[in-house]
Amino acid sequence: MxxxxxxxxxxxxxxxxxxxxxxxxxxxxxxxxxxxxxxxxxxxxxxxxxxxxxxxxxxxxxxxxxxxxxxxxxxxxxxxxxxxxxxxxxxxxxxxxxxxxxxxxxxxxxxxRDEALMLALERAERKLSMTKQLKDYTENLQQMVERCTLELKQAQEELIRNERLAIIGDTVAGLAHYIKNILTGLRGGMYMVNTGMARDKSYMLQEGWAMVQRNVEKVSGLVLDLLRYSRERTPERSVCRPNEIVSEVVELLKDRAEEHHIELKKVLDADLKEAYLDRDGIHRVLLNLISNAIDACIYDTDTSKAWKVTVKTMLATDVGSGETILFEVTDNGCGMTDEMKEKLFTRFFSTKAGRGTGLGLLNTQKIIYEHGGEISVKSKVGEGATFSVRLKREMP
Amino acid sequence: MSKKILIVDDEPDVISFVSAVLEENGYTSIGAKDGVEGLEVLRKEKPDLVLLDLMMPRKSGITMFQELRKDPNMSNIPVVVVTGVSEVTGVDFRNFMYKQPLRDEKKFVETTGLTKYTVPDGYIEKPIEPGELIKVIKEALKE
CATH class of the missing domain: 3.40.50.2300 (Response regulator)
Structure with a gap:
């Protein structure tokens, strides 16, 4: 053998x-x-x-x-x-x-012949043992997959928990900084009012009082923003002129832009006449987006740039969906990282070191969604950003 | 003549408040809203001391401080940092600035362009306490 x-x-x-x-x-x-x-x-x-x-x-x-x-x-x-x-x-x-x-x-x-028989048997046995091994591996693999799936699921749950905590943490921290800044302003104002009265300096009294008023204004603004964000509401639509709203907001922010040497430009589509929108809501949206664009230029460290914020309106006729109003706010300021872009619409998030509540874009997005519209952003660090808002024209 | 102090801060309320405190204590003051404006005013007005916020748009307080110390015409003007940075970032900035002169001086010189390791003449955290502010200013002015 x-x-x-x-x-x-x-x-x-x-x-x-x-x-x-x-x-x-x-x-x-x-x-x-x-x-x-x-x-x-x-x-x-x-x-x-x-x-x-x-x-x-x-x-x-x-x-x-x-x-x-x-x-x-x-x-x-x-x-x-x-x-x-x-x-x-x-x-x-x-x-x-x-x-x-x-x-x-x-x-x-x-x-x-014995030899042929034994060879055949050997081969068969080898095949049997391989099959068995393969089966063991497969079973093992299945167990491993099950274990990995379980671990992954646990990790995912933990991640979601952590994410929620992070959102709450960001929110509280952001609001706390903002409120603390207001408090600092109030304390400063009080100090000036007190000193002005004690020393009989009326200019100091006036300035201090203005400071108190400004900061009280900020607190009520914050409370309103929080209420707006937490409350579900349907837009109060009326027939209005989108180009007019843009002009109003640009007029409001003109001085701030000028003060920081930023060119604030509007490019309005003359074909866009009337639309059926929540006028106050859209006013707030544009106020948020344009003041953010101005801030992005103010916070830009590249002082060699000629900063520019452009607000554009457009009336587009999309096949199928009818007429669409497009608002576009573009700046060439500091821009955003991908990480920032991700956080932008998902949580109270401010890059303005205690000078923002993180509520602006959340409320902006909310108003646009309530209109059934869309908002998107394109941005590159150091090059600026473009926020686009699309709304259906929807005349009554 | 009373000493002139430059307040560099991007928050107008802080400038108003601090200038009131300074006036109460016999100083005169001027304000600037960021590092760029701060350096301009500094060159023009030659103040006796600078109160400097760190986190500001355009040019941060740190950059402004380094540029100030590089310029032989201004490098001897005392600087007091007034900042809320520790609270915002959670980093103990005072510690970072003063307890770390053991940092590699050569590297510091390379990255900042300064000839040697240099720190501000005073440091206070926001929120500003009038009493503490005046005490630190007096120390920096060697009064």
Whole structure:
């Protein structure tokens, strides 16, 4: 024998209708270390196969009753992983091929040579062990996937929790700074009022009082903004002229822009006449976007730039959706990082070191959504930003 | 003649408040709203001391401080930093400025263009306490 086996007991089912062949093979395979179970017919073989939970089968093809091919088919139907080696007559290639097509792992021809038989068995056994390993891996993999999925889910839940905490943290911190700045202003004002009265300096009294008023104004503004943000409302639409609103807001912010050497320009579409919008809401939207654009220029450290804020209106006729009003506010100020852009509309977020509440864009977005419109932003650090608002014209 | 103090802060309320405090204590004052304007006024008015906010648009207080110290005409003017930066950023800035002169001086010189490690002559945190402000100013002016 060419191949030496360990005395590991592998069970093997041997099916042949010729008793002498069965006996010889039994003897020979047992001596090779197999635990051989014999069957004299296909029928008997199948019965044993089912009872004994076997993996390795050697069967003759030509048998009365259920022949080898049928045995093969039925075994494969019961356990597709079982290895079946068929024994064909010499030169009976057609049968051999049919057997292989039905899932036989190998075939050997009569007269059976020990060496060929042992090689076939070796191969079958190797295949069996590989299949088993593969199955173990697959099961393992499944467990690993399940474990990873669970861990991922836990991590995700934690992330969401942390995210929420971060949002609350940002909100509280942002508002606290803003309120503290107001308080500083109020204290300063009080100091000046007190000193002005004590020293009888009326200019100091006046200035201090103006400071108190300004800061009280800021607090009421903040409270209004918070209320606006927390309250659901439908826009109070009326027929108005969008270009007119732009002009109003530009007029309001003109001085601030000029003070910081920023050119504030409007490009209005003359075709855009009337629209059905919440006039106050859109006024607030534009006030927010344009003052943000001015701030982006004020906060820009590149002093070589000629800062410019452009407000554009456009009436576009989209196929299908009808007439759309487009407001566009562009600045060439400090610009935003991707991280900032992400936070922009999702939380109370201010880059103005305590000078902003972080509510401006949230409220802007809210008003636009309530109109059924859209807002988007494009920006590059150091190059500026463009905020675009799209609203349906929707005349009553 | 009373001493002249330059207040550099982007918050107009702070300038008004601080100038009132200064006036009460016998100083005169001028204001500037950022580092760029601060340097302009500094060159023109030659104040006796600078009160400097750190976080400002256009030119930060730190940049302005370094430029001031680089200019031989102004480098001896005392500077008192008045800032809320520690509260906003959560970084103990006083510690950062004063307890770290052990930082690599060569690197400092390279990055700032200054000839040696230099720190402001005084430092106070916002919110501003009038008493503390005057005390720090007097120390910086060696009064």
């Amino acid at each position: 060419g191949v030496k086996r360990l005395t590991r007991m592998t069970k093997l089912l041997l099916i042949d209708d010729e008793r002498p062949i069965l006996e010889v093979l039994d003897l020979s395979l047992t001596s090779e270390g197999y635990e051989v179970i014999t069957a004299e017919s296909g029928h008997e073989g199948l019965k044993i196969f089912e009872e004994e939970n076997l993996k390795l089968v050697l069967t003759d093809i030509k048998m009365p009753g259920i022949d080898g091919i049928d045995v093969l088919k039925k075994i494969k139907a019961i356990d597709s992983e079982a290895e079946v080696i068929v024994v064909t007559g010499h030169g009976d290639m057609d049968t051999a091929i049919a057997a292989l097509q039905h899932g036989a792992s190998d075939f050997i021809t009569k007269p059976i």
